[in-house]
Amino acid sequence: MKxxxxxxxxxxxxxKNRYIMLYLIVGFLSSFGVVLFAGSLKGLTINGYPFHYFMGAQGAIVIFIILLFVNAKVSDSIDKKYGIDESKNESLSYGKTLDH
Known part of the structure; x- marks a missing residue:
């Protein structure tokens, strides 16, 4: 390994840490932030449900799953930017065992 x-x-x-903090902030706002402003968001509806109820029931989970995919793509691009090749690292370590 280089x-x-x-x-x-x-x-x-x-x-990497900057992006992780961004993901944590988005996750916090999509789960707890919506609850904090539930009173002022009463007028918004999604599929007939109040926005704060939808976000608590499904929206925060969907946002979390989307963040997982975004994190994977962004992490791969950062790795390439700094010359870290995951496939090369896997091929170097494949088949190695600890000898007792």
């Missing part, structure tokens, strides 16, 4: 210099590794983790 070694990465410390400065580049720090940039890599800083960028």
């Amino acid at each position: 070694k990465i210099e410390k400065g580049k590794a720090d940039q890599y983790f800083k960028e």
Whole structure:
């Protein structure tokens, strides 16, 4: 496995952490934020249900699943940007066992 210099590794983790914080904020707002503003969101409806009820029942889960796919795509692009090749790492470690 190729070694990465410390400065580049720090940039890599800083960028990854920035996106993780963004995902956490979106997740928090879609689950708890909607509940906090339920009173002012009474007028909005989705499929005949109040918006805050829909988000509590299904919307937050759908947003979480979408965030999982977005995270996978963004993480892959960040890995490529910094020269980290997952398939190459898997092929290097495939078949290795610990000898006792």
